[in-house]
Amino acid sequence: AKEKGKNTYQVYTKEMNQESFRKYCLERDMRKAIELNEFEVYYQPKVDAKAEEIIGAEALLRWEHKRFGSVSPGEFIPIAEDSGFITEIGTWVFKNVCQQLKEWEKNDLPFVPISINISPQHFLKKDIIELVKTSVAEFGIDPASIELEITETSLIHYSEVVQNTMSTLKDIGVKISLDDFGTGYSSLSQLQNFQFDTLKIDQSFIKNVLIKKEDSVITSSLISLAHGLGMNVVAEGVELEEQLEYLKQNDCDQIQGYIYSKPLRVKDFEDLLKKGL
Ligand code: C2E
Ligand code: CA
Ligand code: CA
Ligand code: CA
Numbered sequence: 001a002k003e004k005g006k007n008t009y010q011v012y013t014k015e016m017n018q019e020s021f022r023k024y025c026l027e028r029d030m031r032k033a034i035e036l037n038e039f040e041v042y043y044q045p046k047v048d049a050k051a052e053e054i055i056g057a058e059a060l061l062r063w064e065h066k067r068f069g070s071v072s073p074g075e076f077i078p079i080a081e082d083s084g085f086i087t088e089i090g091t092w093v094f095k096n097v098c099q100q101l102k103e104w105e106k107n108d109l110p111f112v113p114i115s116i117n118i119s120p121q122h123f124l125k126k127d128i129i130e131l132v133k134t135s136v137a138e139f140g141i142d143p144a145s146i147e148l149e150i151t152e153t154s155l156i157h158y159s160e161v162v163q164n165t166m167s168t169l170k171d172i173g174v175k176i177s178l179d180d181f182g183t184g185y186s187s188l189s190q191l192q193n194f195q196f197d198t199l200k201i202d203q204s205f206i207k208n209v210l211i212k213k214e215d216s217v218i219t220s221s222l223i224s225l226a227h228g229l230g231m232n233v234v235a236e237g238v239e240l241e242e243q244l245e246y247l248k249q250n251d252c253d254q255i256q257g258y259i260y261s262k263p264l265r266v267k268d269f270e271d272l273l274k275k276g277l
Pocket of ligand 2: 058117149179
């Protein structure tokens, strides 16, 4: 197999095993997935812990591949990040969500702010600002109804670039949250250098919050730290009543997880917003 470089894809050879053949196919086919209409944005509610109302949602991408069926973003996003195609995907998702927000507004439907995942590679590019600026203007939407979710990986390098990008985006009026907190390399003290609106505690901590003492200590400490720095806290991957209780008792602001809802297609999400939880 050939060396894989940016914006190129591997040439298939007989020696490739099944796994790398699948990867090769996914990398090749995602370039057509947009025009073939194979991508779809799902929405997972974020729920106010006290009021138990839906106060936001995360946009999560789904890919229905002709041959492989449903491919999870956990599999194809890393491939897109490796090949550089993630910028195209991120742009498509961002515009798709803007269009959806516009549609909800136009049809007088109840809607909530939407969070969009932005890969580090995309976030570190200048055109992210251009994308946000032009899309918000083009679709005529309130920037405050958009939140960008970035991971710690975006923070490791180029912290000056990141800080500038963040402050420009915040001037435009979008919100920014730090996703998967606790899984990367950034330190707690680094948090104060960036003005995040929201901190999302990674699901790995939530999973063991009742089982492992360390994870419950980390979770409650992160909540008070975030509050101390003026940030909102979202707990992700909440599945059990006992986890929910722990998070409520420790003053977590928002809950995202199967306990309330899985990611939903637009129609089902609209129905849920109308009828409530
Ligand atoms: P993430 O940003 O951490 O998103 C949360 C993931 O946790 C989603 O997986 C969601 O379906 C899942 N989840 C939510 N609640 C629960 C729960 O209670 N239990 C369990 N077991 N899982 C829960 P999903 O949709 O498969 O996405 C996986 C990852 O793929 C995302 O993790 C994100 O990193 C990436 N991703 C998804 N859509 C996009 C996108 O549009 N752009 C980019 N750059 N990345 C995306
Ligand atoms: Ca996320
Ligand atoms: Ca996350
Ligand atoms: Ca994650």
